[in-house]
Amino acid sequence: MKADSRSLIGGRFARNFGRGWLLAVFFFLYLPIFTLIAYSFNNSPLPTVWGGFTLNWYVKLASDREILSGLWLSLKIAFLSASASVVLGTLAAFTLVKYRRFGGRTLFSGMVSAPLVMPEVIIGLALLLMLVAVQRATGSDLFDRGMMTIWLGHLLLGMAYATVVIQARLIDLNPQLEEAAMDLGAKPFQVFALITLPLILQALASAWLLTFSLSLDDVVISAFLSGPGSTTMPLVIFSRARLGLNPSVNAVATVIIAVVAVCVTVGSVLIARAERRRAAEINAAQRGGG
Amino acid sequence: MAAYLSVEDVVKDFSGVKAVNHVSLDINKGEIFALLGSSGCGKTTLLRMLAGFEAPSSGRIVLDGTDLAEMEPYSRPINMMFQSYALFPHLSVWENIAFGLKREGMAKPKIAERVDAMLKLVQLGGYAQRKPHQLSGGQQQRVALARSLAKAPQLLLLDEPLGALDKKLREETQIELTNIIRNVGVTCVMVTHDQEEAMTMATRIAVMSEGRILQVGAPAEVYETPATRFVADFIGNVNLMDGTLTVDQPDHCVIECADCKHYVGHGITGTEGMTVSVAIRPEKIHLSRHAPPDEFNRACGTVKAMAYFGSFTVYHLALASGAALKVSVNNLQRHRDDEIVAGDTVWAHWSRNAHVVLTQ
Amino acid sequence: MPALKSAPSEPRKGLAGRVHGLLRGRSVVIGLPYGWLLAFFMAPFLIVLNYSISEMGAVRPENIVTLGDGVMKLSIKFGNYLAIFGDALYVKAYLSSLKYAAITTVVCLVLGYPFAYFMARAKPALQPALLMAVMLPFWTSFLLRVYAWKGLLDEGGLVSDFLLATGLDGWMAASGMIGTPGKFMNTPFSLVIGMSYTYLPFMILPLYANLAKMDLRLLEAAADLGASRFKAFWLITVPLSRAGIIAGAMLVFIPCVGEYVIPELLGGPQTLMIGRVLWDEFFSNNDWPMASTVAVVLVLLIVVPLAIFNKYQAEAQERGR
Numbered sequence: 025m026k027a028d029s030r031s032l033i034g035g036r037f038a039r040n041f042g043r044g045w046l047l048a049v050f051f052f053l054y055l056p057i058f059t060l061i062a063y064s065f066n067n068s069p070l071p072t073v074w075g076g077f078t079l080n081w082y083v084k085l086a087s088d089r090e091i092l093s094g095l096w097l098s099l100k101i102a103f104l105s106a107s108a109s110v111v112l113g114t115l116a117a118f119t120l121v122k123y124r125r126f127g128g129r130t131l132f133s134g135m136v137s138a139p140l141v142m143p144e145v146i147i148g149l150a151l152l153l154m155l156v157a158v159q160r161a162t163g164s165d166l167f168d169r170g171m172m173t174i175w176l177g178h179l180l181l182g183m184a185y186a187t188v189v190i191q192a193r194l195i196d197l198n199p200q201l202e203e204a205a206m207d208l209g210a211k212p213f214q215v216f217a218l219i220t221l222p223l224i225l226q227a228l229a230s231a232w233l234l235t236f237s238l239s240l241d242d243v244v245i246s247a248f249l250s251g252p253g254s255t256t257m258p259l260v261i262f263s264r265a266r267l268g269l270n271p272s273v274n275a276v277a278t279v280i281i282a283v284v285a286v287c288v289t290v291g292s293v294l295i296a297r298a299e300r301r302r303a304a305e306i307n308a309a310q311r312g313g314g
Numbered sequence: 315m316a317a318y319l320s321v322e323d324v325v326k327d328f329s330g331v332k333a334v335n336h337v338s339l340d341i342n343k344g345e346i347f348a349l350l351g352s353s354g355c356g357k358t359t360l361l362r363m364l365a366g367f368e369a370p371s372s373g374r375i376v377l378d379g380t381d382l383a384e385m386e387p388y389s390r391p392i393n394m395m396f397q398s399y400a401l402f403p404h405l406s407v408w409e410n411i412a413f414g415l416k417r418e419g420m421a422k423p424k425i426a427e428r429v430d431a432m433l434k435l436v437q438l439g440g441y442a443q444r445k446p447h448q449l450s451g452g453q454q455q456r457v458a459l460a461r462s463l464a465k466a467p468q469l470l471l472l473d474e475p476l477g478a479l480d481k482k483l484r485e486e487t488q489i490e491l492t493n494i495i496r497n498v499g500v501t502c503v504m505v506t507h508d509q510e511e512a513m514t515m516a517t518r519i520a521v522m523s524e525g526r527i528l529q530v531g532a533p534a535e536v537y538e539t540p541a542t543r544f545v546a547d548f549i550g551n552v553n554l555m556d557g558t559l560t561v562d563q564p565d566h567c568v569i570e571c572a573d574c575k576h577y578v579g580h581g582i583t584g585t586e587g588m589t590v591s592v593a594i595r596p597e598k599i600h601l602s603r604h605a606p607p608d609e610f611n612r613a614c615g616t617v618k619a620m621a622y623f624g625s626f627t628v629y630h631l632a633l634a635s636g637a638a639l640k641v642s643v644n645n646l647q648r649h650r651d652d653e654i655v656a657g658d659t660v661w662a663h664w665s666r667n668a669h670v671v672l673t674q
Numbered sequence: 675m676p677a678l679k680s681a682p683s684e685p686r687k688g689l690a691g692r693v694h695g696l697l698r699g700r701s702v703v704i705g706l707p708y709g710w711l712l713a714f715f716m717a718p719f720l721i722v723l724n725y726s727i728s729e730m731g732a733v734r735p736e737n738i739v740t741l742g743d744g745v746m747k748l749s750i751k752f753g754n755y756l757a758i759f760g761d762a763l764y765v766k767a768y769l770s771s772l773k774y775a776a777i778t779t780v781v782c783l784v785l786g787y788p789f790a791y792f793m794a795r796a797k798p799a800l801q802p803a804l805l806m807a808v809m810l811p812f813w814t815s816f817l818l819r820v821y822a823w824k825g826l827l828d829e830g831g832l833v834s835d836f837l838l839a840t841g842l843d844g845w846m847a848a849s850g851m852i853g854t855p856g857k858f859m860n861t862p863f864s865l866v867i868g869m870s871y872t873y874l875p876f877m878i879l880p881l882y883a884n885l886a887k888m889d890l891r892l893l894e895a896a897a898d899l900g901a902s903r904f905k906a907f908w909l910i911t912v913p914l915s916r917a918g919i920i921a922g923a924m925l926v927f928i929p930c931v932g933e934y935v936i937p938e939l940l941g942g943p944q945t946l947m948i949g950r951v952l953w954d955e956f957f958s959n960n961d962w963p964m965a966s967t968v969a970v971v972l973v974l975l976i977v978v979p980l981a982i983f984n985k986y987q988a989e990a991q992e993r994g995r
Contacts, residue, residue, distance in 0.1 A: 038903075042792035046804070049789045053811050053874070056822030059832060063825065073830060116707040126704055130988075135711040137987050141925060141980065143932020145949045146969045149956060150718035153966065157721055160734060180714055183707070203367055204400035206387045208414030208465070212699055218413075222404045241815045243935050248956075258817050265821045265939055269828065277818040284813050292806050305448045 064274035081275035094257035105178035106236035113186025139184035148248030169251030177245040182235035193227030318343035324373030335525035348516035432460040472504035572635040577610035579666035596642035598668035725966035754967035775930035790881035860942030868940040877922035884918025924983035
């Protein structure tokens, strides 16, 4: 039973202060985003001077081969790394939740969560050095700097995030559900496929989306691990941004923001609607008695 | 005749702590057997060993002649109804009940037939397509029961079956549940910390504490003839008085306590002079304002407190030595002229057969 | 695979075949991610360590352990480490990285704690929407948003104009936040703004999760016992949110120490961060051993906060049971 929080945290002053603070921080968070969008329509070579409304930059974007090929590569890598991250993340999450005691558990737990906070320059450097060493030792060019190596780097990062998301869901899952399934005759793999998997599906989906967007956005690890011909979109944008302000970047930014905003909003609305329907059903059942 | 389910000297050791400490039980076919005890006594661990979720550290469990040690939970002819019901939230009622049948490869038409029969058994005929969250607590329990009976198991396990229900619902469900289980005829082992549940539902009860079995017997036996002080105190309410055995004859004995002398109408195994405990249930004691004629089996005390339960009242007496005596009196009449109230001095007395004498 | 039995050390007579099968399933689940991590996380770090202490050959580092003439030699080159600790530039870079990471953490805490607090105390129906509004910027590219700050802080940018108009720049120059009045880009100020902006969600989320779960009846009890609302906040809410504060602080501080992109885009000559040093060693100087040494010292610097973070993660797991 939740107490009425508002009377506990303070009167009108506190409430107005709270609203003000929330608004101020939201303003801080969204200001850059709005300026990006606004200046993408700016008809002026200087991004900070307004010269009139134009769709020029978007037209130019359509034929900007560098960005488009970078985008295509990034999408491919993001898709593959998200998928692999979810698989490895599921295995790691299972290990951490189900198996309380096994040799080297602390080490495993440390290795899984370290990439979450480790500075990317370290991860990028370390991975590259190892891949070079492997390349020298085996003489194979499987690990040549390119899409494959970038994928490996993103996978290392993605697995950490995926594990956190999936682990949180697994901890919440009632262990008696899996026991019940076994009791009724399901063998361990059947338990996983028929009971566990459907119930953690939503967590798997959000882990996938999270690691997808992380991969799409990654600069440092991609820089260390990319080779000629494998320039991802963030690297293209980064090199342009280093040189100065560039309206073509604004155009790309707006497109990305629009796509993300639409997806997130639609997704949230759908989820909220399903939640409300479910809550109504539970209410109805409780009132019905029986 | 060998027992249907036989637990043979089972021990379960969790890093040095013996959750189950040399337990042996024989359970007969068709009976409802309750494991009764407070939390931590080992009853749930024992149940889980029957289900197959834990393996005994030593000892055997034999069901209908088969040693269960070889068998995983999914191969045992045993099904369990979980405390949280554990209904699969993403499957419909029909799918939940059919789950076990599908795993054993039953033919589709037979599955349909069986699921319908189960739904009819628990009276949830029209609910086949609902999902668990669309059902009330009582309905969910019935689905859980139907699901655990669907495979016609040789042994049904119940984990705190009535724990999640409120009092009114519990009474109705108790009867329903027992009837269904008896009609189906399945052998049933249930685990509970609620004595009422155990006594009303079970044919036999095993009282457990700290991993050991203290007493096994029918409800009346365990209640009226507890084997130890712990059992006497655990089940229901009891007055325990320590005293010395002064007379020990084959047909009667006398025990002297601080506040009274007990004349017990049967002999006991003991030697004169030894210390024993006398257990008397509160409902076996009567109150009167005047001293009863017999010098045995009576005590004088002051009413210190009264608890009114509607159909009966419990009087807490303080006896001469300071010891407390609990007396439960049925409120047979709506109004009494001579109501006993707090502060009154009254005489408590009981018959010669009201005692249970305990040496341990 | 669901965990089936208790400790595997108990004897299961006559079950050899089936137990072995079970263990096989369990081994895959544990072994696959474990092996992958050892190969792609542990091994790379060992190689970095190796580079930092080896003499560089023509193409690859020479072995630190050599066998020859019946003698086994272990040669560890300390030269790189001495170079780092002896060179004021490197030391300054490490210190300034720690400094700016700490400042960023404090800024995020100051901005983020009240935000998370008021979000957690808002109407329950409103909270998912608020959460989504905080997460939305996080889902859009961080690179683009940092780039946007370039535009805002550069001459003629909105924030730059605003600060000039309010005359704050004089005070900012005096306090060392910017170099010269009027120029806000490539200064400590722009760096801290950029980092705080990027990492703010990382502070807000753990704090929010912690504060939202707090049992408000504790505050009721405090009020009942005579504590003022302010006192109740300091004596009850803040201590209970300690875990959230630590998690948020670590999630901001540790990555900030080694940040590269934001210092590169928004930082300047005053704000030399170790991430840029490492990058330059590797990409500009092509000095892999030096880069490795820089990395190893960086890891050593963050090892203590890393341990704290790990401990918090493990505890959070246990509590979640």
